Amino acid sequence: MIRTSMASRIARLAQLRVRSASLRLADIGPALSNKEQQEKFLQEYKIRSLLERPIYYYAEKQLPKFSFQRLYDQSQKLSSTFILQNAHETVEHLLAYNARRLKQFRNLPYLVVLNPSISESYNTYLKTMSSLITASLNPPTTLEENDKFSQEVIANFIEVHADTLPSLSKGFQEVLDLLSVDQIKDFLDEHLRERISMRLIAHQHMELTRAINGVTPFVPGGKYNGVIKLLHIPDVIKKNADEVNDIFLLKYDQSVQYNIDTNLYPINYWSRSEPELRNRSEHDALTFAYIEYHLDYILKEIFKNSFRAHIENHVEDPVQITISISETPSYLELRIRDKGKGVDPKVLRHIFDYSFTTFESNEGDAYKTLNVPPGLAGNVVAGMGYGLPLSKNYVEIFNDTIPDEDGIIPTTKGSLTIQSYFGWGTDVYIKTVGH
Amino acid sequence: MLRASKVNFSGLNRRSIGSGAPFLRRINLVMPFDRSMSSTRHNWSSSTDYSPITAHSYINNDDILSTISKREIAKHLKNLGPFPSYSNLLNPQHFYQNEVLMEYSKKDPHPVSLRQLAGYGRSLTKQKILNSANFVRIELPIRLAMRIRDLQILPFGIVNNFHLAQIYESYYHSFNAFRKIPQIKTLDQNDKFCETLSALLDDHFFNLSHLMMGALEVSILTNLGREELDNFMSSMIRSRISRRVIVEEHLSLSENYRSNPYAVKPPHFLGEIFQDCNAAKHFNIVADTVKNSMIPIFPKKENMPDLEIEGDLSTSFPFMVPHLHYMLGEILRNSYEATIKTHGKMTTKKLPPIKVTLINLDKNVIFRISDQGGGISHDHLKTVWSFRKDPAGARRSLANFHRIPGLQLYSDLKVTAAGSSIVETNNHTRHKLLHQTSLNDLEPTTKTKKSTLDSLIDRPYENKLDLGLPMCKVYADYWNGDLTMNSLEGYGSDTSLTLRKLGYHSNVLQLDRA
Numbered sequence: 025m026i027r028t029s030m031a032s033r034i035a036r037l038a039q040l041r042v043r044s045a046s047l048r049l050a051d052i053g054p055a056l057s058n059k060e061q062q063e064k065f066l067q068e069y070k071i072r073s074l075l076e077r078p079i080y081y082y083a084e085k086q087l088p089k090f091s092f093q094r095l096y097d098q099s100q101k102l103s104s105t106f107i108l109q110n111a112h113e114t115v116e117h118l119l120a121y122n123a124r125r126l127k128q129f130r131n132l133p134y135l136v137v138l139n140p141s142i143s144e145s146y147n148t149y150l151k152t153m154s155s156l157i158t159a160s161l162n163p164p165t166t167l168e169e170n171d172k173f174s175q176e177v178i179a180n181f182i183e184v185h186a187d188t189l190p191s192l193s194k195g196f197q198e199v200l201d202l203l204s205v206d207q208i209k210d211f212l213d214e215h216l217r218e219r220i221s222m223r224l225i226a227h228q229h230m231e232l233t234r235a236i237n238g239v240t241p242f243v244p245g246g247k248y249n250g251v252i253k254l255l256h257i258p259d260v261i262k263k264n265a266d267e268v269n270d271i272f273l274l275k276y277d278q279s280v281q282y283n284i285d286t287n288l289y290p291i292n293y294w295s296r297s298e299p300e301l302r303n304r305s306e307h308d309a310l311t312f313a314y315i316e317y318h319l320d321y322i323l324k325e326i327f328k329n330s331f332r333a334h335i336e337n338h339v340e341d342p343v344q345i346t347i348s349i350s351e352t353p354s355y356l357e358l359r360i361r362d363k364g365k366g367v368d369p370k371v372l373r374h375i376f377d378y379s380f381t382t383f384e385s386n387e388g389d390a391y392k393t394l395n396v397p398p399g400l401a402g403n404v405v406a407g408m409g410y411g412l413p414l415s416k417n418y419v420e421i422f423n424d425t426i427p428d429e430d431g432i433i434p435t436t437k438g439s440l441t442i443q444s445y446f447g448w449g450t451d452v453y454i455k456t457v458g459h
Numbered sequence: 460m461l462r463a464s465k466v467n468f469s470g471l472n473r474r475s476i477g478s479g480a481p482f483l484r485r486i487n488l489v490m491p492f493d494r495s496m497s498s499t500r501h502n503w504s505s506s507t508d509y510s511p512i513t514a515h516s517y518i519n520n521d522d523i524l525s526t527i528s529k530r531e532i533a534k535h536l537k538n539l540g541p542f543p544s545y546s547n548l549l550n551p552q553h554f555y556q557n558e559v560l561m562e563y564s565k566k567d568p569h570p571v572s573l574r575q576l577a578g579y580g581r582s583l584t585k586q587k588i589l590n591s592a593n594f595v596r597i598e599l600p601i602r603l604a605m606r607i608r609d610l611q612i613l614p615f616g617i618v619n620n621f622h623l624a625q626i627y628e629s630y631y632h633s634f635n636a637f638r639k640i641p642q643i644k645t646l647d648q649n650d651k652f653c654e655t656l657s658a659l660l661d662d663h664f665f666n667l668s669h670l671m672m673g674a675l676e677v678s679i680l681t682n683l684g685r686e687e688l689d690n691f692m693s694s695m696i697r698s699r700i701s702r703r704v705i706v707e708e709h710l711s712l713s714e715n716y717r718s719n720p721y722a723v724k725p726p727h728f729l730g731e732i733f734q735d736c737n738a739a740k741h742f743n744i745v746a747d748t749v750k751n752s753m754i755p756i757f758p759k760k761e762n763m764p765d766l767e768i769e770g771d772l773s774t775s776f777p778f779m780v781p782h783l784h785y786m787l788g789e790i791l792r793n794s795y796e797a798t799i800k801t802h803g804k805m806t807t808k809k810l811p812p813i814k815v816t817l818i819n820l821d822k823n824v825i826f827r828i829s830d831q832g833g834g835i836s837h838d839h840l841k842t843v844w845s846f847r848k849d850p851a852g853a854r855r856s857l858a859n860f861h862r863i864p865g866l867q868l869y870s871d872l873k874v875t876a877a878g879s880s881i882v883e884t885n886n887h888t889r890h891k892l893l894h895q896t897s898l899n900d901l902e903p904t905t906k907t908k909k910s911t912l913d914s915l916i917d918r919p920y921e922n923k924l925d926l927g928l929p930m931c932k933v934y935a936d937y938w939n940g941d942l943t944m945n946s947l948e949g950y951g952s953d954t955s956l957t958l959r960k961l962g963y964h965s966n967v968l969q970l971d972r973a
Contacts, residue, residue, distance in 0.1 A: 065861035069676070071531065072621050075539055076680060078532055081524075126539075130616030134627075137615040140551035143541045150536050157533040161526055198554075 078157065079130070082123030085116075090221055090421060092252065092458060095228060099250040104167055107236050111170050112163045114229045115156055118181065121222040122153045128211060136202050141195030145188050152181050167236065174233040178226050185223065189410055196378070212378050216410070216417050227251045227317070247313070254311045255319065257347050257356070258284050264323040265345075268331055280331040281342035286310060286349075312349050312356045313458050318418045322440070325411040326360050326452050333364020333450070358454040366446040375442060376413050416440045419456055539619060548628050557611075560634065563604035569594070571705060583716045585646060592643040592652055595709045599702060600638040603630050606698050609691065617683050622673035626695075629666055633659060653713050656706050670695055671926055672860055674846045678853035685847045689929070692846040696933045704779075707732050733961065736783055738774040738817050738824065742766060745787040746813075749795050757799045764798050764810045764830070766791075770817035776824050776960050782934055786942075789927035790828050790954045797832025797952065823940075824958050831951040840946055846929045856925045931956075 088094065098110060129137060129146045137143055159177045164170040192215075196208055228251040235242040235249040248254055261284055269279035286309075330343050344361040367375065419438045438456040445451075542549050610618050610627050618627060636655075643649050674692055677683050683691075711732060746766045754760060794813045802810045811831040818825040835843070848856060928944070935942040941957040 062858075062861045066858070068621075069857065069861075071535060072538075073676065073679065074528060075532060075535055076616070078529075079539075080680075127616075130619070131614050133612050134615045134618040135554070135557065135611035137541050138549070138557075138611075139554045143551070147537070147540050150540055154533045154536040157529050157536070161529055 078119075079123045079126050079153075082119045083127045085120040085123075087117060087120050090224070095224075095250055095252050096247045098228065098232065099247050099252065100245050102232055102236060102242070102244070102249045104236060107167070107170055107232055108164055110229055110232060111173055114178070114225055115160045115163060117225050118222060119153070119156050119160065121218050121225075122149055122156060124218060125149050125215065126153060128214065132211070133202060136199045139195045139199055141191045141198065145192050145195070148184055148188055152184060155180065170233060171237060174230050178230055182223060182226050182230075185219070189414075193378075193410060209378060212410075212413075213417075216414055217421060220414075220417060220421055224251065224315070227315075251315050252313050253316060254313050255316055257310050257312055257349065257358075258286075260316065260319055261323060261345055261347075264320055265327055265331075265343075268324055268327040271328075272331055272335065276335050278335050280334045281340075282345060283342045284345045284347065286347040310347060310349060314356065314456065322415040322418055322454060325415050326454075328411070330360055330362035330364060330450070330452070333362055337365045339363050339365075354458045356454075356456050356458065360452045360454075361449065362451075363449040366448050366450050367442070367444040368446060369444075372442070372444055376416055378410060378413055412440075419454065541615070541619065543624070546624075546628060548631055549624070559638070560604050560607060560631075563600055563634075563638070564608045566601050566604075568598060568601045568605065571598075571701070583712065583720065585716075588646065588649060588713060588716050589643055591709050591712055592649045595656070595705055596637065596640050596643060596652065598705060600634050602698055602702055603634040603637070606695060607631055607634060609694060613691065614682070617677060620673050620676055622669040622676060625669045626666055626673065629669075649713060653710055656710060660703065660706060667696075667699070668860070672857060674926070675848065675853045675857045675860065678846075678848045679850045679857070683847075685842075685845055688847045689845050692929070693933050693936070696930065697937050700782075700934065700937050704732065732779055733777040734780050735775055736778050736780065738776070738826065739768050739772050741780070741783055742768060742787060742791075742815055742826075745784050746791055746795075749788060749791045752792070753795055753799060757803055762807075762809050764795060765812040766815060767812045768815045768817060770815075771819040772817065774817045774819040774824055776958065778938075778958065778961065782938070786931045786934055786956060787826075789931045790956065792927065794828055794830035794832055794952070794954070798830050799832075801831070801833035820960075822960055824960060826956045826958075827953060828956070829951065829953045834946040834948040834950050834952050836948055837946070840944060843944060844929050844932050846926060848925060852925060 098106075126146070126149050129142075129149065132142070137146055155177060159173065164173045192212075196212070200208075231240070231251045232249060234240045240249075242249055261282075265282050273279050327343075333339075334341075334343065339362075341363050343363075344359075346359040346361070348357040348359075349355070419440045439453070440455075441453045443451045443453070542551065607627065607630050610623065610630070613623075618624060637659075640652065640655070643652055670692065674688060677688060743766065750760055750763050753763065757763060791813070798810050798813065814827075814829045816825075816827040816829070818827070847853075928942075932942045935956060935958070938961075939959050941955075943955045944952060945955075946952040
């Protein structure tokens, strides 16, 4: 008798698996007295309700609007005390952005967030929120602490969020029937913009830290201590074109030629006065103050498209890149001209949409859609479908017509536009302002 | 010792509201397990002109920005993720496995009419029992799938709430268990099926309490709109009622067939679960229960308001007794409570009576319950039917909820070693099968476990949940009745409950709203 009941008990145990409750702070335990029960439920409720409140609190915080001017200000104010204040501010701002992302994720339908790719992104933001909250408890008070803070908290933040986009793209592809196209577009627009802002704040602090520590040249009161640096544009172009060519060598065993040309003598066409023909050195004329990693990203995306078009259509001619820079008024204009047979007008209409809009791309198309989702085309070169929309965002985030803090609307507007000549090639125009 | 008594549940800090930060809810938190931590804190709230505009000035030590709170938050924040560690169901594969449910949710549920229920009951045959069993077997997953879809559409932040997530899991678990049951072809299979059904009903006190607590917690965080919340709660509860009615009907059919296979019921028989109810009698029964529950706050039972019943005292109609008792109980409870509160301290004489008018019509019965309990304001009257409470009220109700004895917050969702959900059946002998059902009422002497409604009806006065009227309304709606309330502020309130006479409508009535 005993043996059978033991056996049946073991068999039952083998069959049943009672889930353990690890969320609870206390064990389930034996039956509690009423008062104990109530207190236990209360404690657990307080913890749970506590968790959501920082999200609401930080998400509601006002954030200063982004601008070049602000970045320049920080660079000019840089000192060993300012960097500490900046550390504190950076944490607070990052918390606010992070909280907003979390809030938006939590607004998506339940099933959508259960998608593993989307939940991966969401969980990443939970992790960084956690680490930022911890960091906010001990803001750095010395330069050494700031260095540690910058390399651990800030660098970690950047790294952890660096590769979230392919996953997000895959996720949204899978939930297409659960959300409307507009809902997805709105979410992604806001998400990508805020992501840019977040990373910019983080990068700025890292750059300022490197400057104050002497890792990069520090000019007290100078404008280029932070993330905005004076860039030699042809060098940046070469760097990125070569990187894309490296990928192409691996993939297609070919690379693409490119030429850079420019107007060496800038023409001040805003002024009624005689154009000045200053004999500036080539080097001077082609520098522009901008954020290098932004420019890197934009150029890489465009080169990927242009170069691929050349390769797939067996075009021998080089891709032509034209630079036009002016100091007053300040602008940088680039034109990337390829002969890759152009983009079908049907495709062109959706060129800045996110990858989930489906449309034809036959084998014969010279200019395959950029926004092919991962897994479908499968190649890294095509990116994961957010390349052009994101590039556009990078340009626009400093160049919109919304008045800045002082109520001034910039007269010139940055933009990314594409003009395609179907059957011949495509011109891509990048315009951005500086100060 | 826990310092829970220090918790201030009156919640809202008026100062912070007036200062233009309505989103800030101040709860004075006391975290007993942190007593070992020192209270030194960096005081970074002192702003310099470099600080951005914040609401820092509203926050003081006890709030979420304190060191202690922040540490706790940072530690536990991952629990806001979608895949809790305790859950068998909620994992990355769930999204893909959900395809099955999407298929089910596209199917239409078959509505159940009273005629159908009655027809089954008139003379039972083996085939009818099997038909009924398969009907239940197919309907339950479809209806569960619809409710699960409802949950899946709500914002993640809402369903991620501890209670609603429990419900999601519980429903999904039942869905999985039931959709795998093969066709029922023999009476033995039906017996086994009945055991499973009975166990399913067992789970549902758990679900109802979680649903209500979820509604309360969501009210506190105010992240779901009033109408949305009400619609959601109503459809969940309505669906729950309908599922249980279907299940209980089948269980009682099977039971009757077993005990008396050849019985033939009279032609107006409406089904096992309905009883002929004499209105006056049931009012008196319920009033007595309510009075007993009020004794703690008003010991002199003999001075409690009388129930004066006028109108057609012979009014009688077929209905489900537990539902009737629940509705009458909530209404009477409100009246008694209001009268006692208003007059209890003012006089030592008998309190003014509660007058019930019974109106017996061909198609309906109408009950008007009038009290002199001081009435309620018209603003309050507008929101009295809503599941969404103001945060202070919600916290009160939640606290009271936590006091309900034997409240089970964690379910035991069983899975096989392979991971598929099963509904575990204990060794229920047949006559115990009806224990979890509302039919339990009929045999008070053999009652051992309480049904959900019983527990709620019996609860002591202090555990005021404030969800009584919204719940009643759902029940009334389910039976195509009506529940309204009028008030004379300063004097008293009148509640009007209309119930359709089911027999009259048995041809037409589409009983059931999935």
